[in-house]
Amino acid sequence: MEDKIKITEMVLKDSTDEEIDVMLTQYVYNYLDELTEEQYNYQYIQKIKPAIMMYYATGVIVYEVENGGFNQFLFNSSRYFIFDALEGYKLFGWNEHYNLILEIIKEINPLKLNKSEFFEYFDKIKLQSESYKSFSDKLNLDKFDEIFYKINDDKNIFPLLIEYVRNHYGDFVP
Numbered sequence: 386m387e388d389k390i391k392i393t394e395m396v397l398k399d400s401t402d403e404e405i406d407v408m409l410t411q412y413v414y415n416y417l418d419e420l421t422e423e424q425y426n427y428q429y430i431q432k433i434k435p436a437i438m439m440y441y442a443t444g445v446i447v448y449e450v451e452n453g454g455f456n457q458f459l460f461n462s463s464r465y466f467i468f469d470a471l472e473g474y475k476l477f478g479w480n481e482h483y484n485l486i487l488e489i490i491k492e493i494n495p496l497k498l499n500k501s502e503f504f505e506y507f508d509k510i511k512l513q514s515e516s517y518k519s520f521s522d523k524l525n526l527d528k529f530d531e532i533f534y535k536i537n538d539d540k541n542i543f544p545l546l547i548e549y550v551r552n553h554y555g556d557f558v559p
Contacts, residue, residue, distance in 0.1 A: 390408055390411075392408055392409070392412060392557065392558055392559055393558055394554040394555060394558055396408070397550065397551075397554045397557060397558070398551075398554060402543075402544075402547045405547060405550055405551075406543070406546075406547070409437055409440050409441065409550070409557060410441060410444065412437060412559065413433060413437065413438070413441040416433055417430070428501070430465050430466070433559075434556075434557070434558075434559050435469075435472070435556075436476075436553065436556035436557050437557055437559065438466075438469045438473075439469050439470070439472055439473030439476060439477075440473065440546060440550070440557070441466070441469075442466035442467075442469035442470035442473055443470050443473040443474060443477070443479075443482075443542065443546065444546075445458075445463045445466045445470065446458060446463075446466070446467070446470045446486070447537065447542070449461060449463050450530060450533050450534075451534070451537075454526065454527060454529075454530040455489060455524075455526040455527075455529050455530060455533070456517075456520065456521035456524050456525075456526050456527070457517075457521075459493070459507060459520075459524060459526070460511060460517055460520050460521070464504070464507055465504060467486065467490065468490075468500055470482075470486060471483060471486045471487060471490065474486060476549075477542075477545060477546065477549050478545075479542060479545070481536045482533075482536060482542075485529065485532055485533060485536065488529070489526060489529055492526075493524060493526070510523065
């Protein structure tokens with residue numbers, strides 16, 4: 386098992402951009418890895434420090450959408466990060482990303498369920514779906530994928546993320 390690095394302001398200041406990315410991402414991976422299957426839900430995930438969670442969540446959306454679209458993102462357990470990504474996009478000043486995710490949330494949550502109810506609802510939809518295809522057909526979010534790809538092609542968010550971390554080290558110390 387690899388040694389866990391203690392994240393401090395000094396460690397962050399002395400790290401390269403890539404090391405910061407790996408460190409923050411690995412911190413979340415390690416936390417999630419320690420959860421039992423029953424604990425892997427929104428309630429437990431929200432115990433991670435907000436700035437770290439938002440950093441991670443914005444990356445998760447990029448990874449999931451680029452590898453299967455928003456339907457896949459919501460089908461997988463990564464759906465638990467949608468509100469953190471939304472908050473992260475707002476905090477980091479990525480208005481196009483923020484507006485797109487907000488539009489998706491409005492479309493898939495017309496009843497305006499609170500976060501806990503929203504995730505319970507999606508957990509039920511997933512369980513009731515016979516397959517990924519039936520889940521995907523119910524949501525039909527493909528139209529948002531192309532918009533997301535265009536936004537990401539126009540802007541490399543990694544340098545902006547790291548710049549934010551470097552200007553707010555204290556927010557990223559667990």
